[in-house]
Amino acid sequence: MNMNMSMALKGVHVYLGIETDTGLPTNSEELYNLEVFDGVIKRIEKSHSNACGIWIAPGLLDVQVNGGGGAHFTDNPSIDSIKNIIHTHQKLGTTNLYPTMLSCSDQLMLNAVDSLLECFRTGNDCGILGLHLEGPFFAPTRHGAHHTSYIRAYDQQLMNQIVDRIGGAFSLMVTLAPELITSDQIECLKTNKIILFGGHTEANTAEMQIALKSGLDGVTHLHNAMPPMTGRNPGPIGVALDSKKLYATIIADGFHVDPIHLRIAATMLGQRLLLISDAMAPCGTNENKFDLDGRTVTHHDGRLLDERGVLCGTVVPLFTMVRRMHELGEVTFEHALAMASRNVAKMLGIQDRFGTIASDRIADMIIGNIENELVGVISNGKWIRCEKNIEEMLKKNDLR
Ligand SMILES: [Zn+2]
Secondary structure, X not given: OOOOOOEEEEEXXXXXXXXXXXXXXXXXXXXXXXXXXXXXXXXXXXXXXXXXXXXXXXXXXXXXEOEEXXXXXXXXXXXXXXXXXXXXXXXXXXXEEEXXXXXXXXXXHHHHHHHHHHHHHXXXXXXXOEEEEEOOOOOHHHOOOOOHHHOOOOOHXXXXXXXXXXXXXXXXXXXXXXXXXXXXXXXXXXXXXXXXEEOOOOOOHHHHHHHHHHOOOEEOOXXXXXXXXXXXXXXXXXXXXXXXXXXXEEOOOXXXXXHHHHHHHHHHHHHHEEEOOOEOOOOXXXXXXXXXXXXXXXXXXXXXXXXXXOEOOEOOOXXXXXXXXXXXXXXXXXXXXXXXXXXXXXXXXXXXXXXXXXXXXXXXXXXXXXXXXXXXXXXXXXXXXXXXXXXXXXXHOOOO
């Protein structure tokens, strides 16, 4: 499984992830022949073969993963914990992700940076795209599932310390309440190439517009932990929907946001809408309970709730979010896939490596069947998962 993979497929449906004039993905029914050799896509061409019954799409990219496989990143940002989270999500179709820290102590954030530096020491093909610090600079009234004792005012010195420690070795994404920082501070964060999202916020329309002008990149989990949109105060939601620049992430599990909002966001934001899993430790396990900062969080019919009944992330991997966005958000399957791959790659500025299937690229893709079930995952040119029927299909197509 550690060797670079090779395969040849005939008559495969490929969700290329390419953009069209409308900004939306194509919904092509065309079939392709695809060859991957030594981990690199060598050939992709239109096919006259019969449909082989599977499809291929770009590997999914998740910018908000709190845990998985029983590991909770904020509690234990060790290398073992990170590897467990990545391995769990890769098997479920997310080939690359941002481990995400909830609001916590300064020391834990610095420990997370050190662990990620160690992961990147051996190359950038470890399945990690960077670090997402979700908090602790939040509006206290919009803390959501985060522990209130860590929520605090913006601390420039701490941010400088974190940026210095990372030293450009990997990407840093930060979610904070935009009303807590000045235009100059936003510009300073952007100079340091930080991906800056607004969230857990009470920002009014004017505050959001100032942040947008100063370089804010997007809004975290649209509708959750922010004021509702009203007639005279569109706020973070209205500014995100109206803007031609801001991205927004959304939790499409069917619980965090009403399906009507999924449909409105898909229509208004197009390729600026990104799906996230917001997955917690039980994702990819049969566990029904876990400890979140001393609170017991329990799994109830697909939802994770604390003792107060507050939603605390999800157990749903990103590929399931894609299927739900397709069903509840009423967008094509290809459009929903793009929200979890191409759109994310574009926001992160990594479209040259991820989000599209094209020749001469390192293979990073998922394989599904006609029921849209996941049957194979290839990350950074290596097999992560390959169901028996795919193995058999590959045996029939001899590459050499
Ligand atoms: Zn949150």
